[in-house]
Amino acid sequence: MAKTIVVKQIGSPIRRPAKQRQTLIGLGLNKMHKTRELEDTPAVRGMINSIPHMVEIVEEKG
Numbered sequence: 001m002a003k004t005i006v007v008k009q010i011g012s013p014i015r016r017p018a019k020q021r022q023t024l025i026g027l028g029l030n031k032m033h034k035t036r037e038l039e040d041t042p043a044v045r046g047m048i049n050s051i052p053h054m055v056e057i058v059e060e061k062g
Contacts, residue, residue, distance in 0.1 A: 003040035003062035009033065011054030020051050029055065037061075 009029040013021040027047055028036045035058060038044050048055055 005040045006037050006059040008035045008058045010056050023047050
């Protein structure tokens, strides 16, 4: 079983650079307080670390 993390969007993409908005979409987030369960890979961790003011890690599984 692969490790997974639950990510929650806590910040709005309004008035943010396009790159940050595209990163949110790449994570599968587009609305406030929406959560997604994603595979814990270096690519996903890098995306989360590039927008820490807009997302938070709720839970780590596995």
